Amino acid sequence: MSWLASFSLALLAMLTLSVAMERHHRQVRGVPPAPRTRLLLRATGGLLMPASLWQATHAFGIGAGLVVWCAMLCAAGVVVTWLLPYRPRAAPLLALLGMPGAASGLIDLMGLLTRSPAV
Amino acid sequence: MSEETNSPQRGFKGGFRQSMSWLHTWAGLVLSVVLYFMFVTGSVGYFNSEVDRWMRPELAGSGGGAVTQQQMAERALARLQATAPDAKEWSIGLPSGRKNPNLSIYVQPLPGADGKEAEGREELLDPATGQALAQVRKTGGGSALYSMHWALHYMPYEVAMYIVGIATMFMLVSIVTGVVVHKKIFADFFTFRPAKGQRSWLDAHNVASVMALPFFLMITYSGLVFYTYEYMPSVRAALYGVGEDAGKRFDHEADGERYAEPEAAGVKAPLASLTPMLRQTELLWGVDSVEYISVQKPGGANARVRIERRQVERISRSSDALVFNGATGERIALPDERTFAAKTFSNVMLALHEGHFAAPVLRWLYFASGLLGAAMIATGMVLWTAKRRQRLGKNGVADSGLRFVERLNVGTIVGLPIGVAAYFWANRLIPAAFEGRDNWEMHALFITWALCFVHASLRPAPRAWVEQLALAALLYALLPQLNALTTDIHLGRTLPAGDWVLAGFDLTMLALALCFAWALRKAMSKRRRAQQPQAVCLPTPRRGGERLA
Numbered sequence: 001m002s003w004l005a006s007f008s009l010a011l012l013a014m015l016t017l018s019v020a021m022e023r024h025h026r027q028v029r030g031v032p033p034a035p036r037t038r039l040l041l042r043a044t045g046g047l048l049m050p051a052s053l054w055q056a057t058h059a060f061g062i063g064a065g066l067v068v069w070c071a072m073l074c075a076a077g078v079v080v081t082w083l084l085p086y087r088p089r090a091a092p093l094l095a096l097l098g099m100p101g102a103a104s105g106l107i108d109l110m111g112l113l114t115r116s117p118a119v
Numbered sequence: 120m121s122e123e124t125n126s127p128q129r130g131f132k133g134g135f136r137q138s139m140s141w142l143h144t145w146a147g148l149v150l151s152v153v154l155y156f157m158f159v160t161g162s163v164g165y166f167n168s169e170v171d172r173w174m175r176p177e178l179a180g181s182g183g184g185a186v187t188q189q190q191m192a193e194r195a196l197a198r199l200q201a202t203a204p205d206a207k208e209w210s211i212g213l214p215s216g217r218k219n220p221n222l223s224i225y226v227q228p229l230p231g232a233d234g235k236e237a238e239g240r241e242e243l244l245d246p247a248t249g250q251a252l253a254q255v256r257k258t259g260g261g262s263a264l265y266s267m268h269w270a271l272h273y274m275p276y277e278v279a280m281y282i283v284g285i286a287t288m289f290m291l292v293s294i295v296t297g298v299v300v301h302k303k304i305f306a307d308f309f310t311f312r313p314a315k316g317q318r319s320w321l322d323a324h325n326v327a328s329v330m331a332l333p334f335f336l337m338i339t340y341s342g343l344v345f346y347t348y349e350y351m352p353s354v355r356a357a358l359y360g361v362g363e364d365a366g367k368r369f370d371h372e373a374d375g376e377r378y379a380e381p382e383a384a385g386v387k388a389p390l391a392s393l394t395p396m397l398r399q400t401e402l403l404w405g406v407d408s409v410e411y412i413s414v415q416k417p418g419g420a421n422a423r424v425r426i427e428r429r430q431v432e433r434i435s436r437s438s439d440a441l442v443f444n445g446a447t448g449e450r451i452a453l454p455d456e457r458t459f460a461a462k463t464f465s466n467v468m469l470a471l472h473e474g475h476f477a478a479p480v481l482r483w484l485y486f487a488s489g490l491l492g493a494a495m496i497a498t499g500m501v502l503w504t505a506k507r508r509q510r511l512g513k514n515g516v517a518d519s520g521l522r523f524v525e526r527l528n529v530g531t532i533v534g535l536p537i538g539v540a541a542y543f544w545a546n547r548l549i550p551a552a553f554e555g556r557d558n559w560e561m562h563a564l565f566i567t568w569a570l571c572f573v574h575a576s577l578r579p580a581p582r583a584w585v586e587q588l589a590l591a592a593l594l595y596a597l598l599p600q601l602n603a604l605t606t607d608i609h610l611g612r613t614l615p616a617g618d619w620v621l622a623g624f625d626l627t628m629l630a631l632a633l634c635f636a637w638a639l640r641k642a643m644s645k646r647r648r649a650q651q652p653q654a655v656c657l658p659t660p661r662r663g664g665e666r667l668a
Contacts, residue, residue, distance in 0.1 A: 014155070014309075015135065018308070018309040021306075022638070024309055039394060051623060063433065063434040063467075064433075064434060064476060064481070065479065067434070067471065067477075068481055068484075069347075070333045071334070071484035071485070072484070073330075074330045074331045074333075074334065074484070074488060075380065077308075077309070077329075077330040078491070081309045081311050081326050081330070082311070084309055084311070085311050085313050086313070094383070
């Protein structure tokens with residue numbers, strides 16, 4: 001499950017960051033992003049990036065977690081780069097598919113925050 | 120890589136980035152064949168034990184079952200005592216995890232009269248009886264493919280080491296200069312524009328390189344770390360001098376006495392039982408935690424038994440070990456392993472490179488990253504020719520250099536996978552009892568690969584691509600069928616049994632066949648378009664991706 005969470009988080013991070021770019025937003029929606037959408041997408045991607053790093057290091061330890069994080073970002077990046085020219089309309093679907101895994105990872109991290117108060 | 124602006128008036132005015140672009144292009148091209156070979160065989164190496172198992176179908180059913188590690192160790196020891204009572208060193212590999220799935224023994228004989236090291240001998244044993252598994256076919260397996268990525272083949276180890284080192288250095292230079300010359304590393308991060316000739320190759324090259332950049336930097340740099348002392352001998356020579364003694368002194372200081380060899384005693388003594396020693400390790404490390412036992416100077420009063428713990432899943436190459444007096448069975452207390460920053464760093468680097476710590480998902484990602492590296496080199500090679508073709512235009516005549524590289528590309532990029540497929544085919548087709556069959560499997564790889572170069576040099580390049588891609592797709596697609604005809608570890612059995620190691624091999628071959636079939640389709644349509652020049656002007660079918668222009 002941790003693996004799926006890592007990949008989903010990396011995928012969502014890569015997907016939002018790519019769609020925040022004008023060229024790729026055009027591919028998916030046909031128009032450039034509205035300034036507010038763009039900001040929202042960037043902020044989401046910018047938050048998902050460290051979240052995925054945190055999740056990976058939490059689930060696999062600092063050392064292996066860093067390796068897993070790099071590997072997952074690479075895999076997610078390749079998937080997104082393939083998707084954009086060939087199946088751009090499927091981007092929202094892919095994001096949807098990534099939600100449960102990402103949510104489980106985030107819930108884990110939330111639990112971590114509430115369970116262990118800062119010592 | 121940037122679009123080269125090589126127009127004469129820019130010439131040397133391009134400055135830093137321009138000269139880096141030149142360096143990137145040529146450093147990448149010159150040793151691309153060696154580098155591609157290293158990335159392909161090295162990637163296979165992440166599954167060396169799994170490939171080993173597929174290539175020794177006779178082993179499929181001989182798992183340890185209910186036999187304990189102590190029983191296996193004693194049985195292996197009995198076999199060693201019976202077959203090689205006098206030896207320099209014995210080792211026993213105990214089944215433990217993916218790295219070491221079989222019970223094996225290894226004998227390092229005493230040096231010959233001339234003082235030269237004799238060649239060692241390995242044997243696989245049946246854990247239940249301790250007898251040699253004689254009917255297992257001799258094969259280099261996946262491990263031979265794996266070791267080729269640093270030791271190459273058909274040449275002395277030292278020569279290979281330097282070729283590989285120079286190639287790795289070129290790779291590192293190509294990676295760093297590649298980052299420098301990539302003008303739009305962030306703007307083009309996710310950009311792939313298909314069906315645009317040179318543009319598409321550049322996009323593919325950029326994406327493959329950038330996505331796995333941390334992996335490429337790590338794998339290339341750590342590859343050099345493996346041979347630090349060999350590649351930079353003067354550092355050690357300055358402090359310790361040269362010669363064998365200096366090397367020994369250095370090792371001694373670096374590792375303490377942990378690996379020091381015992382002096383020959385001259386007095387004979389029987390070896391103490393291994394079982395009590397293994398009980399001690401079990402208390403410390405838990406059940407089934409031993410990977411490797413070595414006995415130095417067996418049969419002498421100074422014999423030393425070293426029991427190594429199975430590498431736990433952490434990113435370091437150092438391992439735990441207990442050392443015992445072989446005659447008395449008493450544990451020898453050794454000073455703790457010395458740790459210092461440089462050693463820790465190198466341990467972590469080597470462990471990252473080898474990826475022994477990687478659980479299955481991460482292992483697949485390692486494998487995929489390695490293949491992405493092969494793809495990076497391959498796209499770079501094609502880009503070199505595509506760029507020059509584009510510059511020539513429709514009616515230009517290619518010079519001999521361009522034609523040479525075009526053929527070299529086909530023979531390398533598709534020829535090597537065909538050779539690897541031939542290696543697997545040979546494993547199933549050469550009779551199991553054939554003398555020297557393991558060597559012939561290797562010959563099959565290299566003869567086939569050489570034939571691919573010959574074929575590529577005789578055909579027009581676009582045609583050579585199509586024909587070799589077709590052959591590769593066919594060879595990989597039929598491999599599971601061949602496996603089903605010659606063994607009983609085919610998908611029809613391994614899938615229902617849930618044996619994912621063996622089934623995974625066959626399924627991976629089918630997946631590779633699909634990749635080659637896809638590439639074949641692309642190459643065929645490209646060739647058709649090239650034959651009908653008017654078709655080039657037709658607009659490509661509208662798809663999402665085309666709107667971005």
